[in-house]
Amino acid sequence: MRIVHLGLGGFFRAHQAWYTGAASDDWGIAAFTGRSAGLAEALTAQDGRYTLVVRGPSADELQVQEALVAAHPGSDASTWRDLVAAPGTAIVTLTMTEAAYAPSGVVADRLVNGLAARRLAGSGPLAVVSCDNLPGNGEVTARVVRDLASRLDPALDDWIAGHVSFVTTMVDRITPRTTGDDIRQVESAGGWADAAPVVTEPFTEWVLSGEFPVGRPAWENAGARFVDDVVPHETRKLLLLNGGHSLLAYAGSALGHESVADAVADTRCRTWLDEWWDEACRHVPLPAGELTAYRAALLDRFANPRIRHTLAQIAADGSQKIPIRVLPVLRGERAAGRMPVGAARILAAWIDHLRGIGAPVADAGAQPFADRAGSARDVLTLLAPDLAGDDDLVKTVESLLRA
Ligand SMILES: NC(=O)c1ccc[n+]([C@@H]2O[C@H](COP(=O)([O-])OP(=O)(O)OC[C@H]3O[C@@H](n4cnc5c(N)ncnc54)[C@H](O)[C@@H]3O)[C@@H](O)[C@H]2O)c1
Numbered sequence: 567m568r569i570v571h572l573g574l575g576g577f578f579r580a581h582q583a584w585y586t587g588a589a590s591d592d593w594g595i596a597a598f599t600g601r602s603a604g605l606a607e608a609l610t611a612q613d614g615r616y617t618l619v620v621r622g623p624s625a626d627e628l629q630v631q632e633a634l635v636a637a638h639p640g641s642d643a644s645t646w647r648d649l650v651a652a653p654g655t656a657i658v659t660l661t662m663t664e665a666a667y668a669p670s671g672v673v674a675d676r677l678v679n680g681l682a683a684r685r686l687a688g689s690g691p692l693a694v695v696s697c698d699n700l701p702g703n704g705e706v707t708a709r710v711v712r713d714l715a716s717r718l719d720p721a722l723d724d725w726i727a728g729h730v731s732f733v734t735t736m737v738d739r740i741t742p743r744t745t746g747d748d749i750r751q752v753e754s755a756g757g758w759a760d761a762a763p764v765v766t767e768p769f770t771e772w773v774l775s776g777e778f779p780v781g782r783p784a785w786e787n788a789g790a791r792f793v794d795d796v797v798p799h800e801t802r803k804l805l806l807l808n809g810g811h812s813l814l815a816y817a818g819s820a821l822g823h824e825s826v827a828d829a830v831a832d833t834r835c836r837t838w839l840d841e842w843w844d845e846a847c848r849h850v851p852l853p854a855g856e857l858t859a860y861r862a863a864l865l866d867r868f869a870n871p872r873i874r875h876t877l878a879q880i881a882a883d884g885s886q887k888i889p890i891r892v893l894p895v896l897r898g899e900r901a902a903g904r905m906p907v908g909a910a911r912i913l914a915a916w917i918d919h920l921r922g923i924g925a926p927v928a929d930a931g932a933q934p935f936a937d938r939a940g941s942a943r944d945v946l947t948l949l950a951p952d953l954a955g956d957d958d959l960v961k962t963v964e965s966l967l968r969a
């Protein structure tokens with residue numbers, strides 16, 4: 567075992583664990599859940615094996631994954647410290663959701679704990695690889711970890727500066743939450759009672775930038791790309807895919823749709839997606855031809871009728887996602903003197919959602935926005951104070967509200 571992972575959700579098992587298994591150079595992963603013990607127990611009972619259902623538009627391919635060699639509950643802090651401190655550990659990877667990167671939040675807390683143990687053990691350098699949907703996820707991780715470490719123990723912060731490489735990544739593979747139906751289908755098609763299968767799409771992408779001071783799996787054998795600058799790839803993915811998802815999650819659920827595939831089958835949602843993508847593409851530093859091809863492929867991915875990605879799952883934590891997925895386009899377009907109706911529509915649909923329309927609100931950061939949801943200007947004042955005095959923008963957002 568040379569990789570320790572935090573956040574044993576479906577995405578990690580469909581993405582980083584799949585790349586590690588497909589690299590086939592014998593790196594094992596010990597993974598920790600966020601909090602719960604149930605998934606760790608279920609995976610331990612199956613020796614870390616689970617079925618990855620790669621679900622295409624017309625057929626499934628079942629692949630039993632074996633890169634996970636141990637699964638632990640997130641509450642097991644002493645095993646976490648021991649494994650991060652182990653001399654053989656070379657990499658710590660993370661999929662903990664955007665909200666977990668708050669200052670002094672769970673990512674900072676767990677990493678500072680583990681890295682303090684590693685320093686005490688004298689186990690030397692390692693790489694930390696965030697695989698969450700955040701722009702500059704390596705830099706964000708470094709910032710929250712070093713802020714906390716410097717407050718607790720400046721000597722630890724110095725050690726981190728000299729020993730820990732924070733790698734930045736763009737990650738992509740649409741992976742809905744596993745359902746009871748998925749478990750039953752895998753049991754009948756796969757021939758074993760897998761308690762923890764994961765369903766994912768055929769498409770996968772991983773772009774990384776940064777140093778691995780004590781090595782890494784040959785993830786490139788499975789298609790990962792190592793680049794000097796992740797920003798163009800990450801901007802493309804966060805604005806077009808994740809921004810498109812947020813549009814459908816709020817505006818599509820308000821029309822009564824339940825999944826991404828249902829929403830993109832509705833011509834109104836398709837028109838709104840195109841409107842958003844036209845605006846967003848102006849802020850992605852990649853050739854136009856590449857973006858046109860990406861949009862076409864994305865529409866096919868969204869339309870896959872056999873992937874049931876619920877709009878309610880995507881709608882969660884909007885207060886963390888809207889600033890990342892929508893504000894860069896709103897700001898860029900207004901600075902260029904244009905009115906971005908597509909971006910304003912996402913904002914209006916999110917305000918409607920906060921008012922109780924469409925997918926239910928599941929967001930620990932929503933309350934201050936919900937308290938102001940009666941007025942588009944008040945929401946903007948909290949979300950993006952620099953845009954709150956923009957009367958034309960406020961009027962446009964108000965004109966797009968349903969309630
Ligand atoms: N699912 C996808 O399609 C996908 C694709 C690309 C990137 N991602 C990234 O991966 C993340 C995880 O996705 P997932 O589908 O595996 O979600 P998930 O809900 O299945 O897993 C998230 C993990 O983080 C833990 N966690 C979150 N907040 C926590 C907290 N405050 N304290 C303790 N534990 C906490 C959860 O317990 C869980 O183990 C996403 O938020 C996103 O940033 C997901």
Ligand SMILES: O=P(O)(O)OC[C@@H](O)[C@@H](O)[C@H](O)[C@H](O)CO
Binds near residue numbers: 699738739807880
């Ligand atoms: O996973 P989240 O909560 O950051 O966002 C929900 C979806 O937009 C996201 O999971 C996408 O499916 C994923 O980023 C595709 O690679």
